[in-house]
Amino acid sequence: AADTIKIGVAGAHSGDLASYGLPSVNAAKLVADKVNAEGGINGKQIELLVEDDVCKPEVATNTATKLVSSGADVVLGHICSGATKAAMPIYNNAGILVMSPSATNPALTKSGEYPNFFRTIAPDDAQAEVDVEFALNTLGYTKLAVIHDKGDYGKGFAEYAKKYLEESGKAEVVLFEGVTPGAVDYSAIVQKIKRSDAEAVIFGGYHPEASKIISMMRKKRLEADFISDDGVKDQTFIKVAGEDAEGAYASGPKDTTDNPLAIKAVQEHKETFDSDPGAFFQNAYAAMLAMVNAIKVADSTELDALKKALQTEKVNTPVGEIYFNEQGDAVGVGFSVYQVQDGKFVEM
Amino acid sequence: MLKLENVQAGYGNILAIKDVSLEVEEGEIVTLIGANGAGKSTTLMTISGIVRCRSGKIFLGSQEIHSKTPDEIVKQGICQVPEGRHIFPMLTVRENLDMGAFMRKDKEKMREDLEYVYSLFPILKERRNQDGGTLSGGEQQMLAMSRALMARPRVMLLDEPSMGLAPLIIKKIFQIIKKINSESNTTIFLVEQNANQALQIADRGYVIESGVITMSGQAASLLANPDIQKAYLGI
Amino acid sequence: MFSLKEIQRCLLLSLWFVFLTFPIMVIKVDPFERIVHWRWENILYVAVGSFFLSLIFRMLLRKTEGGGAKALGAVSLEKTALITRILETPKYRNTLIISVLAVGLVFPHIFSTYQTNIMITALMYVMLGLGLNIVVGLAGLLDLGFVAFYAVGAYSYALLHLHFDIGFWTALPIGGFLAAIFGIILGYPVLRLRGDYLAIVTLGFGEIIRLVLENWGEFSQGPSGISSIARPGFFGIELSLNSAIIYIYYLMIIAIIITIFVVNRLQDSRLGRAWIALREDEIACQAMGIDKRKTKLVAFSLGAFWAGIVGVVFAAKTTFINPASFTFLESAIILSIVVLGGMGSIVGVIVGAFILILLPEYLRALSEYRMLVFGAVMVLMMVFRPQGMIATIRKTYTIPKDDQD
Amino acid sequence: MDKPILEVAGMTMDFGGIRALDTLDLEVYSGEITALIGPNGAGKTTFFNCLTGIYTPTRGEIFLNPPGGGHKIDLKGLLPNKVTEYGLARTFQNIRLFPRMTVLENVMIGRHCRTRAFIVGAIFRGPRTRREEKEIIDMSYAILEKVGLKRFVNEYAQNLPYGAQRRLEIARALATEPSLLLLDEPAAGMNPQETRNLDELIRDISKDGLAILLIEHDMKLVMSLSDRIYVVDYGKKIAEGKPEEIRANADVIKAYLGE
Amino acid sequence: MEYFVELLFSGLTRGAIYALIALGYTMVYGIIGLINFAHGDIYMIGAFTAYLVATVLSIYGFPLLAIIVLAGLAAAVWSSAYGYTIEKVAYKPLRQAPRLSPLISAIGMSIFLQNYVLLAQTSDFLPFPTLIPDWAFMEPIAHIISSTGITILIVTTVIMLLLTLLIKYTRIGKAMRATSQDKTMAMLVGINVNRVISVTFIIGSGLAAIGGLLIATHIGQINFYIGFIAGIKAFTAAVLGGIGSIPGAVLGSLILGLTEAFATGYISSDYEDVFAFSLLVLILIFKPSGILGKDETKKV
Numbered sequence A: 001a002a003d004t005i006k007i008g009v010a011g012a013h014s015g016d017l018a019s020y021g022l023p024s025v026n027a028a029k030l031v032a033d034k035v036n037a038e039g040g041i042n043g044k045q046i047e048l049l050v051e052d053d054v055c056k057p058e059v060a061t062n063t064a065t066k067l068v069s070s071g072a073d074v075v076l077g078h079i080c081s082g083a084t085k086a087a088m089p090i091y092n093n094a095g096i097l098v099m100s101p102s103a104t105n106p107a108l109t110k111s112g113e114y115p116n117f118f119r120t121i122a123p124d125d126a127q128a129e130v131d132v133e134f135a136l137n138t139l140g141y142t143k144l145a146v147i148h149d150k151g152d153y154g155k156g157f158a159e160y161a162k163k164y165l166e167e168s169g170k171a172e173v174v175l176f177e178g179v180t181p182g183a184v185d186y187s188a189i190v191q192k193i194k195r196s197d198a199e200a201v202i203f204g205g206y207h208p209e210a211s212k213i214i215s216m217m218r219k220k221r222l223e224a225d226f227i228s229d230d231g232v233k234d235q236t237f238i239k240v241a242g243e244d245a246e247g248a249y250a251s252g253p254k255d256t257t258d259n260p261l262a263i264k265a266v267q268e269h270k271e272t273f274d275s276d277p278g279a280f281f282q283n284a285y286a287a288m289l290a291m292v293n294a295i296k297v298a299d300s301t302e303l304d305a306l307k308k309a310l311q312t313e314k315v316n317t318p319v320g321e322i323y324f325n326e327q328g329d330a331v332g333v334g335f336s337v338y339q340v341q342d343g344k345f346v347e348m
Numbered sequence B: 001m002l003k004l005e006n007v008q009a010g011y012g013n014i015l016a017i018k019d020v021s022l023e024v025e026e027g028e029i030v031t032l033i034g035a036n037g038a039g040k041s042t043t044l045m046t047i048s049g050i051v052r053c054r055s056g057k058i059f060l061g062s063q064e065i066h067s068k069t070p071d072e073i074v075k076q077g078i079c080q081v082p083e084g085r086h087i088f089p090m091l092t093v094r095e096n097l098d099m100g101a102f103m104r105k106d107k108e109k110m111r112e113d114l115e116y117v118y119s120l121f122p123i124l125k126e127r128r129n130q131d132g133g134t135l136s137g138g139e140q141q142m143l144a145m146s147r148a149l150m151a152r153p154r155v156m157l158l159d160e161p162s163m164g165l166a167p168l169i170i171k172k173i174f175q176i177i178k179k180i181n182s183e184s185n186t187t188i189f190l191v192e193q194n195a196n197q198a199l200q201i202a203d204r205g206y207v208i209e210s211g212v213i214t215m216s217g218q219a220a221s222l223l224a225n226p227d228i229q230k231a232y233l234g235i
Numbered sequence C: 001m002f003s004l005k006e007i008q009r010c011l012l013l014s015l016w017f018v019f020l021t022f023p024i025m026v027i028k029v030d031p032f033e034r035i036v037h038w039r040w041e042n043i044l045y046v047a048v049g050s051f052f053l054s055l056i057f058r059m060l061l062r063k064t065e066g067g068g069a070k071a072l073g074a075v076s077l078e079k080t081a082l083i084t085r086i087l088e089t090p091k092y093r094n095t096l097i098i099s100v101l102a103v104g105l106v107f108p109h110i111f112s113t114y115q116t117n118i119m120i121t122a123l124m125y126v127m128l129g130l131g132l133n134i135v136v137g138l139a140g141l142l143d144l145g146f147v148a149f150y151a152v153g154a155y156s157y158a159l160l161h162l163h164f165d166i167g168f169w170t171a172l173p174i175g176g177f178l179a180a181i182f183g184i185i186l187g188y189p190v191l192r193l194r195g196d197y198l199a200i201v202t203l204g205f206g207e208i209i210r211l212v213l214e215n216w217g218e219f220s221q222g223p224s225g226i227s228s229i230a231r232p233g234f235f236g237i238e239l240s241l242n243s244a245i246i247y248i249y250y251l252m253i254i255a256i257i258i259t260i261f262v263v264n265r266l267q268d269s270r271l272g273r274a275w276i277a278l279r280e281d282e283i284a285c286q287a288m289g290i291d292k293r294k295t296k297l298v299a300f301s302l303g304a305f306w307a308g309i310v311g312v313v314f315a316a317k318t319t320f321i322n323p324a325s326f327t328f329l330e331s332a333i334i335l336s337i338v339v340l341g342g343m344g345s346i347v348g349v350i351v352g353a354f355i356l357i358l359l360p361e362y363l364r365a366l367s368e369y370r371m372l373v374f375g376a377v378m379v380l381m382m383v384f385r386p387q388g389m390i391a392t393i394r395k396t397y398t399i400p401k402d403d404q405d
Numbered sequence D: 001m002d003k004p005i006l007e008v009a010g011m012t013m014d015f016g017g018i019r020a021l022d023t024l025d026l027e028v029y030s031g032e033i034t035a036l037i038g039p040n041g042a043g044k045t046t047f048f049n050c051l052t053g054i055y056t057p058t059r060g061e062i063f064l065n066p067p068g069g070g071h072k073i074d075l076k077g078l079l080p081n082k083v084t085e086y087g088l089a090r091t092f093q094n095i096r097l098f099p100r101m102t103v104l105e106n107v108m109i110g111r112h113c114r115t116r117a118f119i120v121g122a123i124f125r126g127p128r129t130r131r132e133e134k135e136i137i138d139m140s141y142a143i144l145e146k147v148g149l150k151r152f153v154n155e156y157a158q159n160l161p162y163g164a165q166r167r168l169e170i171a172r173a174l175a176t177e178p179s180l181l182l183l184d185e186p187a188a189g190m191n192p193q194e195t196r197n198l199d200e201l202i203r204d205i206s207k208d209g210l211a212i213l214l215i216e217h218d219m220k221l222v223m224s225l226s227d228r229i230y231v232v233d234y235g236k237k238i239a240e241g242k243p244e245e246i247r248a249n250a251d252v253i254k255a256y257l258g259e
Numbered sequence E: 001m002e003y004f005v006e007l008l009f010s011g012l013t014r015g016a017i018y019a020l021i022a023l024g025y026t027m028v029y030g031i032i033g034l035i036n037f038a039h040g041d042i043y044m045i046g047a048f049t050a051y052l053v054a055t056v057l058s059i060y061g062f063p064l065l066a067i068i069v070l071a072g073l074a075a076a077v078w079s080s081a082y083g084y085t086i087e088k089v090a091y092k093p094l095r096q097a098p099r100l101s102p103l104i105s106a107i108g109m110s111i112f113l114q115n116y117v118l119l120a121q122t123s124d125f126l127p128f129p130t131l132i133p134d135w136a137f138m139e140p141i142a143h144i145i146s147s148t149g150i151t152i153l154i155v156t157t158v159i160m161l162l163l164t165l166l167i168k169y170t171r172i173g174k175a176m177r178a179t180s181q182d183k184t185m186a187m188l189v190g191i192n193v194n195r196v197i198s199v200t201f202i203i204g205s206g207l208a209a210i211g212g213l214l215i216a217t218h219i220g221q222i223n224f225y226i227g228f229i230a231g232i233k234a235f236t237a238a239v240l241g242g243i244g245s246i247p248g249a250v251l252g253s254l255i256l257g258l259t260e261a262f263a264t265g266y267i268s269s270d271y272e273d274v275f276a277f278s279l280l281v282l283i284l285i286f287k288p289s290g291i292l293g294k295d296e297t298k299k300v
């Protein structure tokens, strides 16, 4: 459509992963409303097309074709790497730019198979690097256990963590295992961690398992440190694990508390949806801003123009002032490690 | 005692009994004879409320029972020895007998009755701890009969109680029927292929053909009736 | 149309539902701020909603109840729904088939790629359903792990393509046969299990396959899956995405036609009869000289074969697969397709697949209520059509008229 | 007299404590009708189950002499379907039809072990398969005609009246072209009229020269039909001989017939 | 050695948890031969009810004991109510239907219940209040088994014993067994089959609720999806032990739990479920009707 810019928003909006997908929808709405209020992009209004993919590859292809059929110009999404990979070829074929707030699988950018893919979140390897670096150099641990939730996101992260730990030569990985998400009891694996004499646990996955494990660790009087990814850096983690969460570390986008844009974003969210934003909200918000800016600069939604704009133009976003490299990863997204201190994530 | 008025019943869209009216007086032995598929079992199942009575009325004494549920009907004192025995396969013989007396509270009398049926069928006593499902056909038939006896019903519906039994036992079964009828004045409604013997002990009889009562009368007169002799007595 | 008594019962019912849903619907707590929201308004919605629903429910039930045997199951040949009657009279049947086929052929040209795409998914499930129908519908073997064979098919293509760059057409039969072999390997030891024990073992097997794919990264690339799998080749010509989708669509149409043909033939063959008999009474079957184990194995592996084939297509269509697509829920859905459509009925399976696969897509309109409605529909359909949407049509044989004994 | 088609020697069957069969010897000859009678629980049905491979006897031999000649076959411990292929067919005391298949289909199943068509045949349905299929239908239909169930051909088996079901079981067994037919209380639940028809039916079946082993409690039928009678009690053979001998036998009268 | 003991108790805890759900499964299956897939979700609803009631009460400052009692009661009452209603709505109309129809109805019901809770409450994980405090006297072995763990073990054992007695000796128990074997005949001896079935569902669901309460306390969090996962495991356990048998359900659960714990402890938790299911397959191959399951003795 010539008179409006159609932005697809795809991700898990129902099912058990909904809580990771819905915040992006809110972010998209906020940005779109703001831009439209200011007269749109070069006079064109933004129209959002929100589609659910339940984080399942086969559904994602349907979602993608639906978006393409209904003429989306660019897409914010998808949420899960698997779904994203399944959907990309369809967007690629239609020459549509896709920017994900949360798909962290490195291959998405590094393999070069997805030229039209961009993301505002650091890939697994980058995150793992930060965590490992922190565990080794800041905390100076030498024996670590790496645990993951067998999931797309968690296992990817964990494998890189293991890789870097071993390469560093400074520490040994005393345990590398996956836990079954949703299991009714984690005492066995905790006993095993205990037995491995790990000084710290690096966990790859989301907060539900994280809080179960850390609680069980404390129940079993296991005081080893707990270091994790930004799937865990979520208020819910602290709230569910409560006392036990104290002292746990989690990596995430560079501190957003003093970034004016971030503060504003959260503010808007509170006003519009009277609740705190959820997982990946900031990344989604940033992605929207980046895409909007690119469209404005390129004054078109044609892929190459957009890519050029994204790679050259710096944008100010909640996650920092960013632009994108050849592969599509955001440059300038600071990453840092937080610790839970009396109920809050505090940047280290 | 038991009274059916123009009863209709069936399965799915098959009408198995189209128009059945009959009456059983208190303390009577009445038999229902008919060819295979005539609707005898269906009649009994309808009285017991297992098969829904689609139209017509069924009375026990003065009250209507055709809209009652099977368990309510049993509570009224109507009890059936169903076709095909329906032994609880994984309950022991003893437990099967207890189930027969499910409605009863009088523990003492129950123990007596248990001894009584054991005395009637010693084999059952022998096998009291064997699973009902593993009994031989005839043993199961005896068990089914005994289970019904355990209920001490006012009205007893018997569907081919002699099926699969050895000649000696068949004699015995008919003796028993007569006995409980005369001793404890139990009303008996008897369905038999073995029409000859049935009519021997019965007071009255009905003939059912493809779902309709076609003839009725005193047992003796039915025995004498040439058509019946030809059709059902194999004479 | 409603007696006062019925109205009363419905009122009581809605009261009951108000009570039932009270904690979940009314109370909502914010454990962190320690605030309780009492959502009293919901009581009203529940009350009114359940009242009218129960009215409708009664009305419909009254229809279906039309006097059935209470304790003894009754079946009869005359009992036929309209659809079944249409299908039984050749004249109507043919016209129906022709028109369905016609629609099927022009479909991708009148509808959007999206429509075509979900239609392909539906068609894939039709095939899965027909495959499982052999196992469950005909042979009466309850298989809750059918998705395992689907996965075997999908991964055999994905891996063959990844490591040896083997193309779709070569992989198609391989995938099918591998799945069939898995079927035999599993079936051989467990097929002597009775009904639901078999069910749970197959369920376990399905899970095992998934878990292995998930954890054995070296082999299957684990949860991050296998990407950029080639779409089916078209005489070496590179197809654009849209035409590729349309191409796959037609492939599926052909595949379906073949499947229907085969299943149909199997159904009223010596083998098919043996399956059905086996479902009815195993001991009698053996006494009739049927080799129980062999017959079951054949059914099991044939079903698996089909699942394998569809698996390959699946991999080729999505071009990316990971274990997330092969959960128990998939098996459950496929089974539902078979039962809900009408056990052992080909048309039934087709109808079932279209309902259960297209429904969630078209329910997107309801956004978050999508799956809620989906679940409810499944229950209602079973309640109102316990035999399934379409009753099986057993082949009847014509007899020379003159003789009536 | 030529050699028996079935020779059973020292057949014994134990169920936990219970000895259902106790060193039973028995022989059946082609063209003859042999009856096996005895009190309830004597072990008759168990005997059938042992013959047909549903149970494996604790002890004893079972040999079949194929009527066409050839050396004898040891049936002990074979699977039921094998036994049937060798030419033993049975009916069940508690009817075991395929309830939700039509009458004709029930009989067609009987032809299974005498026909070959398999997957490929089923799918491509070549001339051989078609011929076979036609043969199955025709033959099944003929058998139904013989047992007088023609009018039920397309009726579901479960909807048949009891007596008809019993006859359907016989028809189904006949379809397997047995050389020895085992009937377990075929007359149970039939009225005298029907029993008489059954009598004729069994007679003209045996005219076709196959052997019949009959379990029955209806003495009228047994006495009129059988050439030889075995009487068992508590799993033991207590008498053997011609009907009139048996009728006269004191033990049999005491244990079974009664006055 | 200590490690072994620790794993042993982890396994027992896990097993006991499965058992709490498996018991309900087995009862329902025993009576109408239905794999009640909605059972796991009834357990979930039990947990949610307990969660809501407990949190509300604690916000209004009730004492812990009162909270436990009331929450437990509420959970039991409502779960039973759900169980009862579900049977009436989704299964009773299907008594005469083909064997698989109720199964599908159950799957649909399961999907429905999950999304019902998801919509009426939330998709997020919620912190479940710790209802069972860590007792002082447990401190020395707290690293081996938690107070909650012990409680679960004890409760499970007690329930198992009670149920066994109920089934074997009480009138209703006899009625249940009769109903499960031959409904027609059960009616003919005067059993109200519908009531017996309802009672079974009520008891089964009540148990699920107790389970929900204890397990949620143990895990410390709940969401709408917990029922499904636990449900499958519990059902597996029930079958393993011989479905329909009360002690079987518990035995099967314990075996399953121990297998998983030791697999995790000595091999790898990556494959814990693989081991669990492989064990199932193996046992069933050698014991086709489960460990304590009685094979149907239908005489030929």
Ligand SMILES: Nc1ncnc2c1ncn2[C@@H]1O[C@H](COP(=O)(O)OP(=O)(O)OP(=O)(O)O)[C@@H](O)[C@H]1O
Pocket (backbone or CB within 6 Å): B011, B014, B015, B016, B034, B035, B036, B037, B038, B039, B040, B041, B042, B043, B083, C069, C072, C073, C074, C075, D158, D159, D160, D161, D162, D163, D189
């Ligand atoms: N479960 C059933 N479903 C459908 N039709 C049935 C069913 N049971 C019986 N019928 C039909 O109902 C009719 C009457 O059957 P019923 O069993 O009452 O006859 P019957 O007089 O008892 O015969 P029998 O002497 O063989 O017991 C028969 O035509 C039979 O086909």
Ligand SMILES: Nc1ncnc2c1ncn2[C@@H]1O[C@H](COP(=O)(O)OP(=O)(O)OP(=O)(O)O)[C@@H](O)[C@H]1O
Pocket (backbone or CB within 6 Å): B127, B130, B134, B135, B136, B137, B138, B139, B164, D015, D018, D019, D020, D038, D039, D040, D041, D042, D043, D044, D045, D046, D047, D093, E299
């Ligand atoms: N599986 C089993 N377990 C235990 N006992 C059994 C089993 N099967 C049969 N029996 C017993 O073996 C004996 C013989 O049973 P069988 O069925 O052969 O008797 P039958 O001669 O056929 O009697 P009927 O004439 O009543 O059919 C019976 O006492 C029966 O209780």
Ligand SMILES: [Mg+2]
Pocket (backbone or CB within 6 Å): B040, B041, B042, B083, B159, D162
């Ligand atoms: Mg009858």
Ligand SMILES: [Mg+2]
Pocket (backbone or CB within 6 Å): B136, B137, B138, D044, D045, D046, D093, D184
């Ligand atoms: Mg017998």
